Amino acid sequence: MTPTDIAAPDYFHKVVDCQWACPAHTPVPEYIRLIAAGRYSDAYMINWRSNVFPGILGRTCDRPCEPACRRVRVEEEAVAICRLKRVAADYKDDIKGRLPKPAAVKNGKRVALVGAGPASLTVARDLAPLGYTCVVFDGDTRAGGMMRTQIPKFRLPDSVIDEETGYVLDLGVEFRSGSRVDSMKALLAEGFDAVVVGCGAPRGRDLDIPGRREAADNIHIGIEWLASVSFNHVERIGRRVIVLGGGNTAMDCCRSARRLGGEDVKVVVRSGFEEMKASPWEKEDAAREGIPIHNFLVPKEFTHAGGKLTGVTFEKVKAEYDAKGRRKLVPAGEPDVHFECDDVLVAVGQENAFPWIERDTGIAFDAHGMPVIDKVTLQSTNPKVFFAGDAAFGPKNIIWAVAHGHEAAVSIDKWLHNEDVAHRPQPAVTLVSQKMGIHEWSYKNEVMPDERYAVPHRDNAAALADIAAEVELGFDAKLALAEAGRCLNCDVQTVFSAPLCIECDACVDVCPMDCITFTQDGEEADLRQRLRAPATNLAQDLYVADGLKTGRVMAKDEDVCLHCGLCAERCPTGAWDMNKFYLEVAQAGPACR
């Protein structure tokens, strides 16, 4: 098979599973090492540069990095990457002096940003220091968008949002709070050079079943209800509450309801428990607060008496899979189930809504009402207008919004410098040996089985008594050090040099995971079967090098490599070396033009 080109940035990037899985490609192992070293501010700044909201994300991120973590494949549970990020935010010193300064000279270009959520603020963060005049519009008085309105305070305190949105607004960004944009046409008429639509997916999906209208007073749309709770417009809910839906919004709804007088709160989902969209840890949090989840129940009717909601009737279903493995929910043929309740929260999904974008502004929309935009550049059919975050491709999460923000900023920066936006900048990559001496490496490579450490929680009774009391208390320094020690340092790469290799087999013999094989070359599918341990995880690459004296190839399966460095330590000639791979995604600025 073709020898591996390790100079291509993607090759080693993929080996750092967490960083590869992160939409913003935050250099995770690097900041975890800094946390272990007690350098919280440095760890925070790496995060801040990459994902803009480390304190917020350290509490609320959807953590695509964690299922990707190599610890899952060699042990069981991922490194608590997300909660370590929070450690950096919690224990950092005052980092204001390390932030960019507002541009001393403006470049004369004006960018309007619709919505003060993570997507818009990321664009502003990247562009304002470059001299762009960034104007953020939001109907609310404070910045944060849905991070502030939809995430309950017991998960994300206002102070954290204030701090991190503040860092962005302090870069000389103009924030027009309480000023909702009602017309794209009017906005474009103000003469902005570019417009970023970062208004999220603001409409909660409704459930149009019998009884919906009659019992409307006690049926609430989840995200609207959460926003009302956030603004203290709602302070009570009935004693018995049913939450419909199985996503993270449903989890936020049920846990909020528990704190506002809901004693008997239950979640009811159409799907099976396992297939629920909510993150496993959010389901665990709900369970810890005594909230049962009933599955395979499809809501059929809201029952009511005298104009007042009395409960919900559900049809029991079961899952059936067709030949292609697609799931279909079919009636189970059992009697319907009726749960009594005082209030229902409907959290069955969110939709985009752009009633304020006139259809004659040059922005094309598809049949589903979504804007037609380039997946990479995020540019709409009106080249001045860019979409980012949930507004671009429908509801995702904060870290995707940040990633979009960075890309939109690059596009705008190039566009306004008359460059081809389709031509994307390469990431900045370094690869540096970590060898300090014969047996000394600049990273901790004693890899041991070590189970994930739990984040301490506030006592349940105290947590349920106050909707603003943060439930998770975060790791203390000692726990953070222990958890950081679980990181396998996947960014410290095994780098092989065939001309130096004498084929003594020392690396093959010592590798605890049987990753390395010297064998006759072959096609990849054949080679994968002939390795010391078969390489069955096709998502993980083989590292193949030729040029050996015997004519064989070195084939290393990256899948379960522990990055312990024993191959390099046992190598008599330095043919193996451990090199730290550091990749930073290019951000807007002169370097990427």
Add this chain to the structure above:
Amino acid sequence: MTYLAKPKFHHPSLPKNAIGFTRRDYEASTSTLCAGCGHDSISAAIIEACFELAIEPHRVAKISGIGCSSKTPDYFLGASHGFNSVHGRMPSVLTGANLANRDLIYLGVSGDGDSASIGLGQFAHSMRRGVNMTYIVENNGVYGLTKGQFSATADRGSKSKKGVVNTDNAIDLVAMALQLGASFVARSFSGDKGQLVPIIKAAIEHGGAALIDVISPCIAFNNHPGSTKSLDYVRAHNEAVNRLDVLLGREPITVDYAPGEVVSVTQHDGSVLRLRKLNDDYDPRDRLAAMDFLQQQAAEGQIVTGLLFIDPDAEDLHANLNTVRAPLNQLGDAALCPGSAALDKINASLR
């Protein structure tokens, strides 16, 4: 030399053998030999062989002398018995242990200094007595522990790392073992586990004195262009006469070979050794031809490897001495020391 312990993690698909152990269960403490040492590869091959044979580690006694090679029993089979004996005296200690308990599997681990210099007499007598053991010589041609002087197996004309030419003739332990009556004689190379592992398995299954001379390049002192025991030299001059498959009695034979290509040898314990011939004229059951062939190839500078000689009907020291089937260490006092009446009877028979 490694200071890091090997992590306890293993590959998720790591197989188990018939008695439920993984290959990792046959490992021991971390090697302190130089990085790249051929001896570490031999340790790995012993681990592989014992795993594949599904040997219970506590049924093995590993006995060694002094030297780099003799340190290695610390790096494999951590749950086995071990005796790191006096320099060159491994064969005597092993013979004694074997006489006391014939039920264990004996691995004698030695080097070229330990066996061909100080222990040459011990080596010779253990071979001629037919002690049931696997005698592994980790042969690198230098004294690595004392920084690279020529050993007794270094070829005449080969060069030291500093460029000094060796003027002494080499001792060929394989030729000696053949001459001394060893019933299993093989030579292999630490850099070819595909050949070495089956040979170790066959030797363990063999019921007599089995010698394996393993060329094991010393990366620190004897892996340079003037050496005849370097990785490159051995690879370039390796004259392998056969490839070996070891089949335990219960395993079905699944691979077919054309007639004439394969020699099957059934050993005493029922294990079948299947030798795929690489050299058409070589018959490993012919001791005299083997000796001839070795001499011819040696004269041409070739290193003959493979299973060079096997006597499948070998008898060992216990058979020669007509000892009882039960291990002596399990006999009671009455059996071991039958008393003065029995002695009188023996004495009377000699008068």
